[in-house]
Amino acid sequence: MSRSVFKVVGLGSLAALLLAMGWWWWRDLTDTQAPDQVAVFLAGHWNKPLAAQGMPPAGFTPLEASLDPEACGQCHPAQLHDWRTSLHSRTMGYGILWQVRALAPEQVKGCLDCHAPLAEQKALLGRELGWENAPAAAPPSYVSSGLHQQGLVCAACHVRAHRRYGPPPIATKPPGDVPELPHGGYQETVAFEDSRFCVTCHQFPDDGPALNGKPLENTFNEWRGSRHAVEGRSCQSCHMPGRRHLWRGIHDPDMVRRALSATLSVQPTEDGSLQVRAAIRNSGAGHYFPTYLVPRVQARLVVESAEADWHLLAATVFARDTDIWLTEERADTRLAPDATYVLEAQLAPPKEPGWRLVLYIDVAPRAHYERMYAAVLRDSGEQLDAVTRDMLRAALTEARSSRYSLSVMERELPQAIAN
Numbered sequence: 001m002s003r004s005v006f007k008v009v010g011l012g013s014l015a016a017l018l019l020a021m022g023w024w025w026w027r028d029l030t031d032t033q034a035p036d037q038v039a040v041f042l043a044g045h046w047n048k049p050l051a052a053q054g055m056p057p058a059g060f061t062p063l064e065a066s067l068d069p070e071a072c073g074q075c076h077p078a079q080l081h082d083w084r085t086s087l088h089s090r091t092m093g094y095g096i097l098w099q100v101r102a103l104a105p106e107q108v109k110g111c112l113d114c115h116a117p118l119a120e121q122k123a124l125l126g127r128e129l130g131w132e133n134a135p136a137a138a139p140p141s142y143v144s145s146g147l148h149q150q151g152l153v154c155a156a157c158h159v160r161a162h163r164r165y166g167p168p169p170i171a172t173k174p175p176g177d178v179p180e181l182p183h184g185g186y187q188e189t190v191a192f193e194d195s196r197f198c199v200t201c202h203q204f205p206d207d208g209p210a211l212n213g214k215p216l217e218n219t220f221n222e223w224r225g226s227r228h229a230v231e232g233r234s235c236q237s238c239h240m241p242g243r244r245h246l247w248r249g250i251h252d253p254d255m256v257r258r259a260l261s262a263t264l265s266v267q268p269t270e271d272g273s274l275q276v277r278a279a280i281r282n283s284g285a286g287h288y289f290p291t292y293l294v295p296r297v298q299a300r301l302v303v304e305s306a307e308a309d310w311h312l313l314a315a316t317v318f319a320r321d322t323d324i325w326l327t328e329e330r331a332d333t334r335l336a337p338d339a340t341y342v343l344e345a346q347l348a349p350p351k352e353p354g355w356r357l358v359l360y361i362d363v364a365p366r367a368h369y370e371r372m373y374a375a376v377l378r379d380s381g382e383q384l385d386a387v388t389r390d391m392l393r394a395a396l397t398e399a400r401s402s403r404y405s406l407s408v409m410e411r412e413l414p415q416a417i418a419n
């Protein structure tokens, strides 16, 4: 089994890639400037790997001590409700689970730094997978048994050494550090309202994995160079409106609608045909549309009849296109913030009424993973154990079923003048 196809074609390169992506610690992106309080706080808060919480303070009830999102939700039901609908509650889905079973523990720990960052979550997964140095004893009572399956839990962002951290209260809330409050009150910090809060997972450092001089994850840098940063629009203002724990993105049709503004125009030409033009602008995403190399977005300009007969007039792709193993960037056709792309075509005016021009946006939010999972299944699937292979298949099905299509704009076409 020393030179199995899987090792050569599949896991070898997979492991190298994931190792490259997974292993670095948080680094202060603003280190050319004097470190401010937010930077200092965040360097400590996201000092990965996160330390274990340790023993809860003596006065804590089991409910206050628990790291389980359900426990937080007893007193913070709105955040629990929203978080459950977000992808942050699903960062330990099939897509990562099959890989976690196929990779070495040290690599997996690197993945978990973003996908399930609490030390207690790593310990639980280690026990489940039989890692050598996983704790032998059963977890303490404040660690619920399924915590590692729940992904980016509340405590990963809000709790260190059993102390709560959160944004300054809005006027109607009780003030912060009040010992009589549950869990001994909380430490307030403006770092929670700052875009840099998200950097630890959504921006690779400048010397991290990159292609064509651009980090593989570059969202914060893209944002920092955009009008939105200048105008004071943080990541939170768009992704957590009213502090809601929604984090909608490319998987959500309404969010994608909000990213784009479009105009459609139809001009008669001298030779009697119609010149049609669709201009698509990234007016609402605070970074490139899309920001990652994972999604693939296609814009299609079509003419459609009332009977659903249709013809394609023009199309383009917005994506950062790489090979499966991320060794090469083949094209970067994403829309920069405020950039516009124009689709144009000429056509003969329709002879019957009811024809219209429609601009469609087709989104494959996990296109990169669709290709990667399919390749591993094809080339090395037979060498995975049955459970891992089933998970990989489920991940592929899930990735494919996240695709959707939306019509962003339409317009009636003028009919040919009968003579």
Ligand code: HEC
Pocket: 063, 064, 066, 067, 068, 069, 071, 072, 073, 074, 075, 076, 154, 155, 158, 159, 164, 165, 166, 167, 168, 169, 170, 173, 174, 181, 182, 183, 185, 186, 188
């Ligand atoms: C027994 C009830 C209770 C439990 C359980 C509880 N909290 Fe709280 N928490 C409160 C109260 C009350 C406040 C102060 C009022 C407020 O801001 O809602 C608070 C405040 C907070 C704040 C500060 C809010 C702000 O405005 O900045 C955060 C963050 C927080 N809790 C997180 C958590 C997390 C995470 C958990 C679970 C690990 C948790 N809490 C469990 C009752 C609870």
Ligand code: HEC
Pocket: 018, 019, 021, 022, 023, 090, 091, 092, 093, 094, 095, 096, 099, 100, 107, 108, 110, 111, 112, 113, 114, 115, 200, 201, 202, 292, 294, 295, 369
């Ligand atoms: C620096 C933080 C970070 C690290 C480390 C990291 N990821 Fe991710 N991962 C992300 C982010 C952010 C996304 C979301 C990207 C998107 O939605 O376009 C993501 C998305 C994914 C997805 C797609 C979502 C899904 O559930 O199908 C998979 C699979 C994945 N990561 C696997 C891994 C594996 C395996 C490792 C370790 C080798 C790893 N990641 C390491 C941040 C990280």
Ligand code: HEC
Pocket: 069, 072, 073, 076, 079, 080, 081, 083, 088, 152, 153, 154, 155, 156, 157, 158, 166, 167, 168, 169, 170, 192, 193, 197, 236, 237, 240, 242, 243, 245
């Ligand atoms: C990815 C990190 C992250 C996770 C996970 C997360 N939060 Fe938050 N939370 C934040 C940030 C950031 C803010 C501040 C948002 C802002 O100021 O715009 C916040 C704000 C809050 C507040 C203050 C809300 C207010 O209206 O003042 C509470 C309470 C809270 N979170 C509780 C929770 C609970 C409970 C969970 C789990 C169900 C949770 N959070 C999960 C990052 C997170």
Ligand code: HEC
Pocket: 087, 088, 090, 091, 092, 093, 113, 114, 115, 117, 152, 156, 157, 197, 198, 199, 200, 201, 202, 235, 236, 239, 240, 247, 248, 249, 250, 251, 252, 365
């Ligand atoms: C501890 C790591 C971590 C932190 C901190 C974090 N995220 Fe995420 N985020 C992730 C991972 C991992 C995913 C991928 C979820 C998946 O697809 O399975 C994700 C997904 C998302 C998505 C959904 C992307 C999509 O494809 O639709 C958005 C939006 C998002 N995060 C925004 C934020 C914002 C804004 C902040 C800061 C307030 C933040 N995140 C903080 C790890 C993190």
Ligand code: HEC
Pocket: 195, 198, 202, 219, 220, 223, 228, 233, 234, 235, 236, 238, 239, 248, 249, 250, 251, 255, 256, 258, 259, 284, 285, 286, 287, 288, 289, 290, 291, 292, 293, 294, 295
């Ligand atoms: C002006 C509003 C706005 C701001 C500011 C903003 N975003 Fe977004 N973001 C969007 C919209 C709209 C989408 C959906 C379209 C898309 O995917 O680009 C999105 C998508 C995403 C996605 C989905 C993945 C992808 O490939 O597009 C992630 C992750 C994300 N944003 C993270 C962030 C982070 C981190 C910040 C701050 C550094 C941020 N966003 C700032 C509006 C914003």
